[in-house]
Amino acid sequence: MPKIFxxxxxxxxxxxxxxxPREPVHIHVRKGRDTxxxxxxxxxxxxxxxxxxxNVLSQLIAVIEARAEEIERQWHDFFST
Structure with a gap:
């Protein structure tokens, strides 16, 4: 389970x-039991x-938007796509 950040x-x-086949690029988020x-x-x-x-979902979306390029880059690096 590669942690991105x-x-x-x-x-x-x-x-x-x-x-x-592999799903499109996405990210999972967990804190405690919430996912x-x-x-x-x-x-x-x-x-x-x-x-x-x-409210938390809105905050997480803002974080993901700010770091979307990083997430995509790490996804493609990990899966060699």
Whole structure:
């Protein structure tokens, strides 16, 4: 489970096996028992949410938007795409 970065106790990561065929670029976020998945393209959007409030989701989207290039770069580096 490659960790991309942490922010205020939230862990941003993806799984080393992201499906076959591989899903499009996305990021998982976890803090405690709460977890969510966000698509990166065509725009940042919530794929699923288990436990985060709408306010927290908005904050996470802002963080992901600010770091989308980094997330995509690390995804492509890890999966050699």
């Amino acid at each position: 942490e922010w205020q106790g939230y862990r941003f990561y993806f799984y080393s096996n992201e499906g076959n 969510a998945k966000f698509w990166i393209r065509p725009e940042i959007s919530v794929a699923y949410n288990r436990g985060f409030s709408s």
